[in-house]
Amino acid sequence: MFDFLNSGQYDVLGAFWVTVQLTLYSAVGSLVWGTVLAGMRVGPVPLMRGFATAYVNLVRNIPLTVLIIGCSLGLNQTLGITLGGSNFKEIGFRLAVLGFIAYTGTFVCEALRSGINTVPVGQAEAARALGLSFFQVLRLIVLPQAFRAVIAPLANVLIALTKNTTVAATIGVAEAALLMKEMIENEADALFAVFGVFALGFVVLTLPTGLLLGWVSKRVAVKR
Amino acid sequence: MSSVLYDTPGPKAKARNWVYSGVFVVVFGLALWWVLSIMADKNQLDADKWSPFVTDSQVWTTFLLPGLGETLKAGLIAMVIALPLGALLGIARLSDHAWIRVPVGAVVEFFRAIPVLMLMLFSYALYVQFSAVSSELRPLYAVVTGLVLYNAAVIAEIVRAGILTLPRGQTDAAKAIGMRKGQVMTYVLLPQAVTAMLPALVSQLVVILKDTAIGGALLGFGELLSMNRQISANYSNTIPTLIVIALIYIAVNFALTTFASWLERTLRGSKKGTGAVVGGDVAEVDAGGAAGVGKAP
Numbered sequence: 020m021f022d023f024l025n026s027g028q029y030d031v032l033g034a035f036w037v038t039v040q041l042t043l044y045s046a047v048g049s050l051v052w053g054t055v056l057a058g059m060r061v062g063p064v065p066l067m068r069g070f071a072t073a074y075v076n077l078v079r080n081i082p083l084t085v086l087i088i089g090c091s092l093g094l095n096q097t098l099g100i101t102l103g104g105s106n107f108k109e110i111g112f113r114l115a116v117l118g119f120i121a122y123t124g125t126f127v128c129e130a131l132r133s134g135i136n137t138v139p140v141g142q143a144e145a146a147r148a149l150g151l152s153f154f155q156v157l158r159l160i161v162l163p164q165a166f167r168a169v170i171a172p173l174a175n176v177l178i179a180l181t182k183n184t185t186v187a188a189t190i191g192v193a194e195a196a197l198l199m200k201e202m203i204e205n206e207a208d209a210l211f212a213v214f215g216v217f218a219l220g221f222v223v224l225t226l227p228t229g230l231l232l233g234w235v236s237k238r239v240a241v242k243r
Numbered sequence: 244m245s246s247v248l249y250d251t252p253g254p255k256a257k258a259r260n261w262v263y264s265g266v267f268v269v270v271f272g273l274a275l276w277w278v279l280s281i282m283a284d285k286n287q288l289d290a291d292k293w294s295p296f297v298t299d300s301q302v303w304t305t306f307l308l309p310g311l312g313e314t315l316k317a318g319l320i321a322m323v324i325a326l327p328l329g330a331l332l333g334i335a336r337l338s339d340h341a342w343i344r345v346p347v348g349a350v351v352e353f354f355r356a357i358p359v360l361m362l363m364l365f366s367y368a369l370y371v372q373f374s375a376v377s378s379e380l381r382p383l384y385a386v387v388t389g390l391v392l393y394n395a396a397v398i399a400e401i402v403r404a405g406i407l408t409l410p411r412g413q414t415d416a417a418k419a420i421g422m423r424k425g426q427v428m429t430y431v432l433l434p435q436a437v438t439a440m441l442p443a444l445v446s447q448l449v450v451i452l453k454d455t456a457i458g459g460a461l462l463g464f465g466e467l468l469s470m471n472r473q474i475s476a477n478y479s480n481t482i483p484t485l486i487v488i489a490l491i492y493i494a495v496n497f498a499l500t501t502f503a504s505w506l507e508r509t510l511r512g513s514k515k516g517t518g519a520v521v522g523g524d525v526a527e528v529d530a531g532g533a534a535g536v537g538k539a540p
Contacts, residue, residue, distance in 0.1 A: 066263075076500075079488045080496035083456075096481070178356075196364070200461070
């Protein structure tokens with residue numbers, strides 16, 4: 020039943036490695052982009068606040084599939100943007116990461132904002148009373164505490180991102196879901212075994228992430 | 244405009260904010276100009292690529308609106324089936340009997356861990372092999388099945404959170420007046436939990452609507468996104484079409500999100516209930532309450 024794994028025809032581990040890479044690059048990118056957005060949203064410059072609010076509300080409501088297909092059909096095939104990639108594989112991968120960062124950044128921003136809300140008002144007031152500027156208040160006082168409060172929600176964002184990377188299959192990035200699609204078509208009689216293998220792969224990817232980061236979030240949470 | 248995070252700007256800070264705004268406008272303008280110049284290069288700004296959406300009503304009546312209809316149809320069917328299923332799973336997960344609680348917990352966690360796209364692919368293959376569903380209906384069935392499997396698990400968690408967020412006194416009081424477990428659940432906990440979960444359920448509907456687009460891209464389901472191919476085949480206007488489609492999604496989902504947060508605010512503020520609410524994001528930490536730092540703007 021599982022002999023498709025040994026036939027050498029399918030590189031299941033390789034496909035999952037692409038999934039992991041997509042997740043890691045997008046996670047780092049969206050953490051940075053989400054933090055920048057959150058900073059703009061709580062900042063003193065009205066224009067930036069407006070931009071970040073509009074961006075989050077717009078992008079969050081677009082289906083990820085539309086963004087990813089937009090990156091491929093729109094940016095690449097119509098406008099000829101390659102993001103420095105030289106072949107189909109590289110370009111697709113980079114476009115997908117770009118789409119994931121644009122989308123996931125909004126969720127990181129919202130999680131961080133709710134984390135900023137958990138920091139007691141007195142912290143920021145004390146910081147301002149010491150004469151710290153907005154950037155110093157944010158960087159030295161508020162964000163370190165906010166990040167420690169939002170490890171658990173960010174872990175959920177990361178798990179959602181891991182699962183969302185399968186959407187890259189719609190533009191032909193050779194990650195796990197695309198291989199599963201191919202295998203379902205070729206090995207129709209082993210449908211349940213194929214699904215079982217890929218389902219197990221995602222359980223293995225997401226379950227430890229959740230458990231580990233859940234443990235971390237309890238350890239680093241600010242005791243109040 | 245002031246906030247806890249920064250002082251009310253004086254003359255100097257106001258000037259500085261203007262400088263920041265100016266820099267931001269310049270950077271944003273340059274980026275916009277860069278994108279628009281590429282678009283103009285590739286003729287994507289030509290009026291005839293955009294005018295079909297205004298002048299040709301057939302674009303709306305034959306493509307966009309039916310597509311939106313399919314999206315809403317799949318989303319609503321999935322929601323209607325997943326809701327009772329999820330409620331059942333959620334309650335079963337709170338059971339006193341380990342032989343119900345543990346397997347149901349495993350099922351819920353399993354389906355929550357698997358991407359909905361894979362569930363759709365899997366159900367599509369299932370329908371091909373084991374059913375007589377006609378090939379025109381198959382994409383709809385597959386999309387709905389995938390969405391139901393995934394969202395029943397998510398809704399189970401919402402229901403569980405909704406019941407757990409109710410004050411303990413509710414169960415205690417119900418037991419004290421001699422209700423049995425089933426009665427406590429049906430007469431006391433569930434009715435209150437349903438109100439508490441409403442915002443989370445509306446938010447979940449947004450997630451479901453967004454996920455239908457996967458079916459359009461991968462399974463040939465004729466929903467809103469898949470209309471892009473047909474419209475741009477007629478007018479070769481990929482980017483304008485994608486933008487219009489994105490705007491339709493934004494309009495529908497933004498309305499739902501706004502409704503969800505209005506519900507959440509109203510329920511939280513309401514004097515009638517217990518004030519217990521499951522917010523749009525089930526996992527959201529709510530440690531700080533109302534006194535947080537970032538409230539002002």
